[in-house]
Amino acid sequence: MIHIAWWILFFPLISFAIIPFIPEAKRIFAGWIACVGIFFSFLITLRFARPMFDAGEFHTWYSKINWILIPGLQLELGFFIDSLAILMLLVVTGVGTAIFYYSLEYMEHDEGYKRYFAGLSLFAFSMIGIVISGNLLQLFIFWELVGLSSYLLIGHWYQKDEAADAGKKAFLTNRIGDFGFLIGILLLWTFSGPAGSRTLNFLQLNASISSFVQSSPAHATGLTIAMLLIFCGVLGKSAQFPLHVWLPDAMEGPTPVSALIHAATMVAAGVYLLARMFSLFLLSPVALEIIAYIGGFTALFAATQAIVQKDIKRVLAYSTLSQLGYMVMAIGLGSAAVGMYHLTTHAFFKALLFLGAGSIIHATEKQNIFEMGGVIKKMPFTSAAFLIGTFALIGFWPSSGFFSKDKILALAFSENRLLFISSAITVFLTALYMGRAISLMFFGASKIRKKLHEPSQKILMPLLILSILSLAGGFFGFERFLHDPNHHEMSGPNSLVIQLATVLGLAGVFSGFFFYRIGEKNRKSLLQPFSWAYEILMRKYFMDDLYDFLIRYIQQPFAKLLDWFERTIIVEGAVNHAASFTALTGRYFKKLQTGRIQTYLSVFFSGVVIAIYLIRFGALH
Amino acid sequence: MIPLTHYLIVSGILFAIGALGVLMRRNIIIMLLSIEIMLNAANLSFVAFSSSHADFGGQIFSLFVVAVAASEVAIGLAIAVLFFRSRGILDPNEMNLMKD
Numbered sequence: 001m002i003h004i005a006w007w008i009l010f011f012p013l014i015s016f017a018i019i020p021f022i023p024e025a026k027r028i029f030a031g032w033i034a035c036v037g038i039f040f041s042f043l044i045t046l047r048f049a050r051p052m053f054d055a056g057e058f059h060t061w062y063s064k065i066n067w068i069l070i071p072g073l074q075l076e077l078g079f080f081i082d083s084l085a086i087l088m089l090l091v092v093t094g095v096g097t098a099i100f101y102y103s104l105e106y107m108e109h110d111e112g113y114k115r116y117f118a119g120l121s122l123f124a125f126s127m128i129g130i131v132i133s134g135n136l137l138q139l140f141i142f143w144e145l146v147g148l149s150s151y152l153l154i155g156h157w158y159q160k161d162e163a164a165d166a167g168k169k170a171f172l173t174n175r176i177g178d179f180g181f182l183i184g185i186l187l188l189w190t191f192s193g194p195a196g197s198r199t200l201n202f203l204q205l206n207a208s209i210s211s212f213v214q215s216s217p218a219h220a221t222g223l224t225i226a227m228l229l230i231f232c233g234v235l236g237k238s239a240q241f242p243l244h245v246w247l248p249d250a251m252e253g254p255t256p257v258s259a260l261i262h263a264a265t266m267v268a269a270g271v272y273l274l275a276r277m278f279s280l281f282l283l284s285p286v287a288l289e290i291i292a293y294i295g296g297f298t299a300l301f302a303a304t305q306a307i308v309q310k311d312i313k314r315v316l317a318y319s320t321l322s323q324l325g326y327m328v329m330a331i332g333l334g335s336a337a338v339g340m341y342h343l344t345t346h347a348f349f350k351a352l353l354f355l356g357a358g359s360i361i362h363a364t365e366k367q368n369i370f371e372m373g374g375v376i377k378k379m380p381f382t383s384a385a386f387l388i389g390t391f392a393l394i395g396f397w398p399s400s401g402f403f404s405k406d407k408i409l410a411l412a413f414s415e416n417r418l419l420f421i422s423s424a425i426t427v428f429l430t431a432l433y434m435g436r437a438i439s440l441m442f443f444g445a446s447k448i449r450k451k452l453h454e455p456s457q458k459i460l461m462p463l464l465i466l467s468i469l470s471l472a473g474g475f476f477g478f479e480r481f482l483h484d485p486n487h488h489e490m491s492g493p494n495s496l497v498i499q500l501a502t503v504l505g506l507a508g509v510f511s512g513f514f515f516y517r518i519g520e521k522n523r524k525s526l527l528q529p530f531s532w533a534y535e536i537l538m539r540k541y542f543m544d545d546l547y548d549f550l551i552r553y554i555q556q557p558f559a560k561l562l563d564w565f566e567r568t569i570i571v572e573g574a575v576n577h578a579a580s581f582t583a584l585t586g587r588y589f590k591k592l593q594t595g596r597i598q599t600y601l602s603v604f605f606s607g608v609v610i611a612i613y614l615i616r617f618g619a620l621h
Numbered sequence: 622m623i624p625l626t627h628y629l630i631v632s633g634i635l636f637a638i639g640a641l642g643v644l645m646r647r648n649i650i651i652m653l654l655s656i657e658i659m660l661n662a663a664n665l666s667f668v669a670f671s672s673s674h675a676d677f678g679g680q681i682f683s684l685f686v687v688a689v690a691a692s693e694v695a696i697g698l699a700i701a702v703l704f705f706r707s708r709g710i711l712d713p714n715e716m717n718l719m720k721d
Contacts, residue, residue, distance in 0.1 A: 597713045598644055605640055 002063050005079055008044045008089065009132060011037040012124035019118040027113050034117040035100045038124050042093035049086050058083050062203060064134055072196050078134035080202055087340060088131045088272050091347045092265045096124055098462035099260040102355055105458035106256050106362055116156055116254065123149035123261060130269050136185050136200040139273070143181070143233065146269060147174045150261050154253040166249035173246040177236020184229030188280075191219070191226065206279045213283050220284065227280060227287040230273070238270025238324050241298045245543055247321055251313040255358030258313060263320045263354050264347035271327040271343050278336035292332025296412075296419040299325030301541070303429035307436065308537040311367045312357045315437050319393065320350055322426060329423070330408045333415045338407045345400035345473050349392035352466035356386035359459050360441070363452050369437055374446030379454050383442050385463040390438060392470040394431045394505045400473030409497045427501050431508025438509075439516040628669035635662035647712045649704075653697045660690045 015037030019030045051059060064078025081089075100120060107116050126149055129142030148171075155167030185200065192198045192208040199205060213219050234240065239247040250262045261267070274281065274291070281288055302321035309315045323346050330339035359382045360375055361367055376383040392401035405427070412420040454460065515523065527534065539545065594600075635658055642655030664683040671679025705711055 595717050595719075597716075602644055605644065 002061050004044055005048070005061060005063070005081060005132070008041045008048075008093070009079070009125065009128050011040045011044075012121045012128065016118055016121035016125060019114055019121065022114060024114070030114040030117045031100075031104045031107070034121045035097065035104065037121055038093055038096045038100050041124070041128060042090075042097050045086065045089040045093050048081060049090060052083060052086065062134060072198075074199075075137060076135060076201070077138055078201075079132040080134035081132055084272075084275055084336075084340065085131050087344060088268075089128065091268075091344055092124070092127050092131060095264045095347050095351050095466070096127075096260060098465055099256050099264075099351060099355065100124075102259075102358070102459055102462040103254075103256040105456055106358060107254060110254075112156060116153070119149055119152045119156070120257075120260070123153065123266070127265055127269065131272065134202060136188065136202070136205070139276075140178075140182065140185060143237065143269070144178065146266055147171060147178070147237075150174075150250070150266055153257040153261060154250045156254055156257065157252070160252065162249075163252040166246070166252040170246040170250050173243050174236040177232045177234070177243050180229045180232025181234075181236075184226050184232065187222070187226035187229060191222065202276065205277075209280055210283060223280075224284040224286045227277075227284045228290065230277065231287065231291055234270035234273055234328070235294070236270075237273075238267050238328060239321055240270070240294055240325065240328055241301055242543070244298060244302065244321050245540075245547060248314050248317045248540075251311070251317050255313065255354060255361060258317070259351045259354030259358065262317065263350040267320065267324055268327070268343045268347065271324065271331065271339055274328065274331045275336040275340050278331065281331070282334075288332050288334065290332070292329050292416065292419060295325045295328030295330070295332050296422050297325070298322070299329060299426045300422045300429070301325075303426045303433070305537050305540060306433040307429065308534055309433075310370055312361070312369050312372075312437060312441065313354070313367055315369070315433055316350070316353055316357060319353075319430065319433065322430065323350065323393075326405070326408050326423070326426070329419060330411055333411050333419070335411055338404070338411050342404035342408055345392065345404040345470070348466055348473050349389045349399070349401055349470040352385060352463065352470050353389035353393065355459070355463055355466065356382055356389060359455050359463065360386070362455060362459070364448050364450060366448065369440040371447050372441045373444045373448070374442070375448075375452070376442040378446070378452035381454055381460060382463065385467045386442075387438065388467045388470055390434045392473075394434055394509060395427065395501060396505060397502070398471070398474065400470050403474035406498055406501060409501055413497050424500060424504060428504040428508040431505040432512040435509040435512025436516055437512075439513045444517070625669055625673045629666055632662045632666040632669070635659075635665065647714065649701050649711050649713050650698070652713065653694060653701065656697075657690060657694065660686055 012034075015034045018033055022030045022033070048061070059082075061081040062078065064076040066074070067077045068075040100117075103116070103120065107113055110116060123146065126142045126145035130139055130146060133139035133142060151167045151171040154170050155164050157163045158167070188205070188209065189198050189200055191212045192200070192205060193212075199208060209223065213223055235243045247262060247267065251258050253262070281291070299322045302318045302325060306315050306318035306322065309318060323342070327339040327342050327346070330342060360372070360379065363379060363382075364372060364375070366372060388399065392399035395401040395405035409420065409423055409427070412423050515526075536542070639655045639657075639659030639662060642658065643652050646652055646655065664686050667679040667683040667686070669679075671677065671683075701711065704716065708715075710716070
């Protein structure tokens with residue numbers, strides 16, 4: 001049992017290794033190999049999950065091999081599978097399989113078909129690696145690998161400047177966060193015990209850090225700093241404010257990639273990290289509070305921007321930011337279980353929304369929602385799937401989103417009223433922008449000239465499966481997986497919160513929906529007084545301008561200064577002069593090398609005589 | 622019984638002769654012979670110390686030295702002979718082709 005756990009990790013890696021060797025003429029196999037790889041991983045994960053589904057038993061599997069063993073530093077490679085990891089693995093491999101399968105058709109005529117599936121397999125490998133890592137350093141390695149595969153897939157259409165730039169932006173923004181993450185890991189390592197017995201192992205870290213915190217009050221501050229630095233990694237990967245800027249641009253990648261990586265799994269890795277290290281975060285209430293506020297702020301901040309986006313994928317991207325904010329907030333408010341629950345349901349319905357949008361984009365070859373309209377008549381199945389996803393996103397009963405979002409709201413209601421209010425506003429805004437998108441995409445007069453038809457079963461099957469999961473996911477009881485002594489109990493349903501959320505959701509959908517039904521002229525006149533707000537939202541609250549300013553006027557001059565310092569002081573001054581000094585001394589000492597053997601011997605003998613004299617009579621005696 | 626000092630004096634004289642030979646002669650074969658003389662001076666003191674301290678270590682060492690000296694002469698003479706054949710000189714100061 002324990003040995004097959006490695007295969008969860010290695011099946012996608014094997015696919016990745018095989019795909020480049022497939023001849024271009026038979027490239028269809030590349031897609032199938034990738035699909036089979038992730039599907040096998042999914043099957044093995046199910047094997048691990050079965051005791052929990054059947055009997056509600058909670059096992060923990062742990063295994064390791066030693067990697068680096070030098071005195072004072074022991075590093076190991078290992079896996080650690082508990083209920084949290086299994087839940088995440090189910091999401092990654094399950095949703096992954098659906099999306100891989102979907103890609104078979106979606107990318108069928110793409111030039112970089114093999115490269116695409118190789119990238120997807122590499123991503124699956126690294127993502128699974130994050131989930132099952134047994135220690136922080138190993139997790140960090142896979143964390144970076146995930147960043148790399150994300151970069152490769154965003155830039156899949158690298159001939160387009162926007163895609164290439166978006167890839168770079170994603171990678172660099174993540175690097176900023178990961179830099180903090182790495183420092184945080186090193187800090188935790190030094191905190192984890194006296195030199196020689198330090199560890200980064202998840203199993204031991206908890207005990208050693210809590211004894212560290214209890215030993216002195218000043219240590220609590222140190223831990224807060226370390227945990228906030230680790231949270232920096234989450235800021236980057238899960239795209240929380242202020243490092244959220246990369247995610248909307250990442251939509252330049254192929255739509256299945258957006259669904260898998262930039263909605264369902266990779267961006268959720270940050271939330272997973274928070275849940276994985278939750279017992280450590282619990283030791284630092286200050287850090288948790290900051291995390292909660294950042295999450296709540298991101299949720300609201302991103303939802304407002306989603307209202308004005310014209311590209312359907314960007315609407316969904318901002319929505320993802322907003323939902324990730326919810327998850328981070330839930331963990332910050334003290335319940336990793338609620339955060340992970342929303343992560344799971346969000347993975348289902350957001351993947352569904354992206355795949356539905358992809359199906360429409362694939363058929364219409366348009367992404368602008370103002371250029372669509374009337375799609376529901378031409379593509380009823382896809383539209384139904386998209387609508388189910390929308391209902392789950394807004395959180396209507398009985399969809400899965402209802403259950404998880406309600407738990408988050410109830411948690412906020414009992415823990416922090418300010419955050420509850422902002423979350424409630426976010427619920428309204430979510431419904432508003434989704435109502436707007438639906439209204440523009442599916443209803444009204446069609447603006448599409450092309451003849452539309454439903455895609456083949458390769459696209460429809462994943463839509464069907466994800467629709468079922470989005471609808472019924474709330475009844476599967478995924479929260480059972482999170483019944484862990486380390487995690488808080490989930491709060492029960494709160495009828496006031498449920499009613500409020502439903503009313504807000506309905507109000508949002510209707511206002512969004514009908515506002516775009518009233519005709520363009522009326523709408524323009526209504527919106528006229530708010531054009532300044534529209535401008536701010538379209539400019540993304542000037543965040544990109546702010547970063548542009550920071551880079552152009554602060555980072556760039558600083559880099560120039562460093563460049564000058566390096567060129568003139570270090571290279572010209574230190575390095576070159578050291579070299580010429582060596583050359584100069586060499587020119588003089590060369591004269592000692594006469595080439596006459598007897599001269600050498602004379603020197604040698606006199607040296608020996610002097611040495612003997614010194615040893616016998618002189619200073620060395 | 623000859624005292625240890627006498628052996629050491631003879632050994633020292635032999636060593637000095639060998640050293641001067643290496644330093645002053647301009648013939649590479651004579652220089653090799655002088656090195657042999659120095660090695661044998663060392664051997665002599667090894668053996669002298671060995672018998673005076675009743676310890677076999679010194680004698681074993683001198684055997685080693687003899688073996689090393691034999692191989693050294695074999696190689697050194699071979700080089701000298703080959704060098705004389707190709708360039709017709711034995712003076713080490715003329716052997717300067719590698720100098721810049």
